[in-house]
Amino acid sequence: DTGVSQNPRHKITKRGQNVTFRCDPISEHNRLYWYRQTLGQGPEFLTYFQNEAQLEKSRLLSDRFSAERPKGSFSTLEIQRTEQGDSAMYLCASSPRVNTGELFFGEGSRLTVL
Amino acid sequence: DAKTTQPTSMDCAEGRAANLPCNHSTISGNEYVYWYRQIHSQGPQYIIHGLKNNETNEMASLIITEDRKSSTLILPHATLRDTAVYYCIVRHGGGSSNTGKLIFGQGTTLQVKP
Numbered sequence: 017d018t019g020v021s022q023n024p025r026h027k028i029t030k031r032g033q034n035v036t037f038r039c040d041p042i043s044e045h046n047r048l049y050w051y052r053q054t055l056g057q058g059p060e061f062l063t064y065f066q067n068e069a070q071l072e073k074s075r076l077l078s079d080r081f082s083a084e085r086p087k088g089s090f091s092t093l094e095i096q097r098t099e100q101g102d103s104a105m106y107l108c109a110s111s112p113r114v115n116t117g118e119l120f121f122g123e124g125s126r127l128t129v130l
Numbered sequence: 131d132a133k134t135t136q137p138t139s140m141d142c143a144e145g146r147a148a149n150l151p152c153n154h155s156t157i158s159g160n161e162y163v164y165w166y167r168q169i170h171s172q173g174p175q176y177i178i179h180g181l182k183n184n185e186t187n188e189m190a191s192l193i194i195t196e197d198r199k200s201s202t203l204i205l206p207h208a209t210l211r212d213t214a215v216y217y218c219i220v221r222h223g224g225g226s227s228n229t230g231k232l233i234f235g236q237g238t239t240l241q242v243k244p
Contacts, residue, residue, distance in 0.1 A: 059234045107174075117176075117230065118176040118179075124173050
């Protein structure tokens with residue numbers, strides 16, 4: 017499968033723990049996006065990378081959240097000191113350099129904070 | 131990017147056409163209309179997009195009114211697998227200088243019934 021891959025698919029953690037999600041975009045897609053989705057809501061934009069550069073961050077991305085894309089390929093999203101409000105689906109998407117508006121989404125990583 | 135308004139939910143009989151409306155009265159001349167759908171527990175999936183002409187692909191047709199203030203996504207022969215949340219999104223066209231991010235609303239939940 018050559019689509020966007022996200023791991024882990026499910027993560028259950030206790031409040032206060034740190035968690036990290038990984039996204040492997042489609043090969044040669046230089047644009048990468050992270051979104052968060054809570055139950056009954058549409059996906060909310062978190063951050064955007066072009067190659068290894070993080071070019072945009074939403075106000076939703078608090079200080080406890082950090083995202084990286086060290087070599088312009090895979091990306092990680094880390095949440096430190098998780099809170100129950102962080103429980104959500106975290107979606108990753110990628111698109112080619114010349115963007116036509118078609119974002120390719122992964123299946124998401126579901127986080128449950130107890 | 132212009133705001134969109136969609137009905138919260140719709141039903142459609144299996145085998146019939148599903149017509150999903152979207153209002154985007156503040157759309158500007160260089161903004162495109164995109165449609166995505168999200169099947170339960172999956173990431174959003176691109177369906178179609180257009181600027182001012184009607185568009186058709188293997189998944190759906192997009193009808194944009196002449197004044198571009200509204201559009202309709204048509205699934206010509208809905209199946210049970212088309213049950214999903216459908217998002218209408220307006221944003222500037224692509225190009226290497228545009229971030230390409232999408233801003234999702236709450237979408238329309240389409241229930242296809244046997």
